[in-house]
Amino acid sequence: MTLAITDVTKKYKIRTTGAQVNALNGVTIVLPAKQTLGIVGESGCGKSTLARMITGLEQPTAGTVTWNNEEIFDKAKNMLSSKHSKIQLVFQDPYSSLNPRQKIGEALSEVLTVHKLVEKSAIPARIDELLTEVGISPDLAHRYPHQLSGGQRQRVSIARALASQPDLLVLDEPVSALDVSVRAEVMNLLIDLRERLGLTYIFISHDLSMIRHISDQIAVMYLGRIVESGSWDAVLENPRHPYTRALIAAMPDHTMVGNDLYEAPLAGEVPDPAAMPSGCAFHLRCPIAVPSCAVNIQNLREVEESHLIACQEVK
Amino acid sequence: MSSPLIKVSNLTVSTSDDNRTLVNSVSFEIAPGEAVGVVGESGSGKTLTALSLLGLLPRGVQATAGSISYDGKDLLHTDSETLRSIRGNKIAMIYQDPMTALNPVMRLGAQLIEVIESHEGQSGDATERVLTAFSDVGIPDPKRAYESYPHEFSGGMRQRVMIAMALLLSPELLIADEPTTALDVTIQQQILALVMHERRKRNMSMLWITHDLGVVANLVDRVIVMYAGRIVEVGSVKDVFTNPQHPYTAGLLASLPKASDKNRTRLVSIPGIPPKPWTVGESCAFSARCTRADDQCRTTLPLLRENSSTQAACFHLMGEKR
Numbered sequence: 001m002t003l004a005i006t007d008v009t010k011k012y013k014i015r016t017t018g019a020q021v022n023a024l025n026g027v028t029i030v031l032p033a034k035q036t037l038g039i040v041g042e043s044g045c046g047k048s049t050l051a052r053m054i055t056g057l058e059q060p061t062a063g064t065v066t067w068n069n070e071e072i073f074d075k076a077k078n079m080l081s082s083k084h085s086k087i088q089l090v091f092q093d094p095y096s097s098l099n100p101r102q103k104i105g106e107a108l109s110e111v112l113t114v115h116k117l118v119e120k121s122a123i124p125a126r127i128d129e130l131l132t133e134v135g136i137s138p139d140l141a142h143r144y145p146h147q148l149s150g151g152q153r154q155r156v157s158i159a160r161a162l163a164s165q166p167d168l169l170v171l172d173e174p175v176s177a178l179d180v181s182v183r184a185e186v187m188n189l190l191i192d193l194r195e196r197l198g199l200t201y202i203f204i205s206h207d208l209s210m211i212r213h214i215s216d217q218i219a220v221m222y223l224g225r226i227v228e229s230g231s232w233d234a235v236l237e238n239p240r241h242p243y244t245r246a247l248i249a250a251m252p253d254h255t256m257v258g259n260d261l262y263e264a265p266l267a268g269e270v271p272d273p274a275a276m277p278s279g280c281a282f283h284l285r286c287p288i289a290v291p292s293c294a295v296n297i298q299n300l301r302e303v304e305e306s307h308l309i310a311c312q313e314v315k
Numbered sequence: 316m317s318s319p320l321i322k323v324s325n326l327t328v329s330t331s332d333d334n335r336t337l338v339n340s341v342s343f344e345i346a347p348g349e350a351v352g353v354v355g356e357s358g359s360g361k362t363l364t365a366l367s368l369l370g371l372l373p374r375g376v377q378a379t380a381g382s383i384s385y386d387g388k389d390l391l392h393t394d395s396e397t398l399r400s401i402r403g404n405k406i407a408m409i410y411q412d413p414m415t416a417l418n419p420v421m422r423l424g425a426q427l428i429e430v431i432e433s434h435e436g437q438s439g440d441a442t443e444r445v446l447t448a449f450s451d452v453g454i455p456d457p458k459r460a461y462e463s464y465p466h467e468f469s470g471g472m473r474q475r476v477m478i479a480m481a482l483l484l485s486p487e488l489l490i491a492d493e494p495t496t497a498l499d500v501t502i503q504q505q506i507l508a509l510v511m512h513e514r515r516k517r518n519m520s521m522l523w524i525t526h527d528l529g530v531v532a533n534l535v536d537r538v539i540v541m542y543a544g545r546i547v548e549v550g551s552v553k554d555v556f557t558n559p560q561h562p563y564t565a566g567l568l569a570s571l572p573k574a575s576d577k578n579r580t581r582l583v584s585i586p587g588i589p590p591k592p593w594t595v596g597e598s599c600a601f602s603a604r605c606t607r608a609d610d611q612c613r614t615t616l617p618l619l620r621e622n623s624s625t626q627a628a629c630f631h632l633m634g635e636k637r
Contacts, residue, residue, distance in 0.1 A: 184582035252529025
């Protein structure tokens with residue numbers, strides 16, 4: 001089983017102005033089963049659009065997204081057949097992704113019923129099993145989301161995603177909304193589940209420290225393109241693209257007390273995806289840009305084995 | 316240490332209707348030119364502590380004990396006229412969401428002029444000062460910004476406008492409540508660089524509230540750690556972050572992934588969740604989650620005490636045998 005995203009683009013039209021937003025501009029990813037791909041980037045880089053595409057919530061404007069050689073969006077049209085449920089999405093904020101008026105047991109029962117995953121009589125046992133799987137006492141099944149802590153709510157979201165026994169989980173900022181002291185336990189849970197159930201993860205975050213902790217592969221995105229990708233240690237220990245380097249330098253690090261990290265920040269802001277810069281989209285902010293960067297579109301190329309960057313200036 | 320710029324003593328904040336304590340006997344000082352960080356999770360009382368300094372506590376919440384002495388006055392027991400003359404002038408604040416501080420239907424220039432005129436009356440050079448303030452915080456086209464509305468700006472630029480507004484009257488103390496939390500990391504870095512630069516230039520004191528330990532590590536001199544409405548540890552940022560003495564601080568630091576950890580070892584998690592401050596009574600609020608806790612911790616309130624590196628409110632400091 002492999003996730004294959006091939007040369008995917010996604011354009012949105014803004015109805016009022018007719019402007020075109022270029023959310024994804026040619027993204028290619030191949031991720032073998034049981035691997036975790038960390039996707040990192042800032043607002044407007046297209047990471048959430050990509051998540052929606054992998055889960056079949058959006059159709060690519062061009063290109064293909066396949067899991068196990070089957071086109072994902074085709075299945076989405078037939079969601080209730082539950083084949084599609086082999087790919088699940090976990091959202092950032094469990095408080096808004098769970099129905100506040102639905103007990104958590106009912107939230108799980110609904111998934112099991114709609115996707116016809118188990119016999120009706122087996123539903124209560126399966127709910128107990130799912131809650132236990134994510135470390136929540138089955139006694140809490142009759143509670144409402146507001147009666148749980150943030151960490152427990154995110155565990156319930158994960159349990160709901162696991163209900164259909166998925167192969168691939170897309171985790172969109174799964175710990176960003178949680179308090180610092182509960183992030184660790186949710187990260188540990190995700191790592192345990194991956195080992196125990198043989199799951200494949202797409203882990204999307206703006207937080208490099210969490211990406212670093214969980215990923216096998218990392219893709220760094222900027223304005224709808226991957227600018228650097230490779231194994232986690234190649235990308236983070238030996239970053240080659242100037243944007244990756246800037247991102248790492250900008251990451252606050254509590255172990256670097258007293259260092260003057262705020263000396264040379266990257267200038268400028270991320271351009272509007274509705275008004276894409278010419279050539280390399282990063283050239284306006286790039287410390288090593290030369291005039292031809294405003295003209296040449298950069299494609300990913302190998303700088304060492306399985307380590308790709310999209311930059312002409314890095315040798 | 317020279318005499319403090321502001322001194323908070325036994326500040327206690329409670330709800331008005333059912334008298335639930337949200338901030339409990341918090342005391343600290345800020346020296347002239349000093350930057351102090353307050354770290355804690357949601358519900359720890361860090362934001363309420365900051366708002367108390369400006370008399371800006373939300374409706375239904377009030378300071379019920381303690382004092383905040385500044386310039387010979389007690390800010391908790393002074394008239395609103397005096398508070399207004401200090402707020403925005405001597406003590407200024409920047410918020411997480413600039414849209415809460417900026418008026419969405421008023422041009423930015425006019426909003427900053429209003430700040431000047433409300434404290435100094437009509438001023439002939441107000442426009443000039445506003446334009447300078449915009450350019451000082453790195454706004455590319457100050458004249459255009461002057462005529463713009465907040466919605467025409469990006470999040471990072473709005474935050475710059477808010478900083479320009481806060482610094483306009485050269486405050487002695489800048490209070491910041493997570494002003495970079497909603498920003499992208501490269502923009503956060505720009506804003507932090509700007510604040511560092513302005514602070515050094517003006518020798519301004521700062522109180523920086525955040526849940527992100529990484530942000531304050533390179534920004535402040537001293538750090539206060541809050542838990543369930545109380546200060547549990549305070550010390551130089553270096554001591555607190557490299558040699559924490561309170562088990563909560565130590566646990567929090569241990570729960571973060573470290574870039575230096577090549578093996579990506581399993582994260583250490585703190586079981587459970589923080590209790591509501593008013594439910595703790597005379598015990599250590601962290602005792603239910605603490606591996607070092609004993610009967611004493613569950614029945615007696617530990618007070619801040621000096622140790623070799625910081626001040627911590629704990630009977631069984633990390634540096635002590637257990």
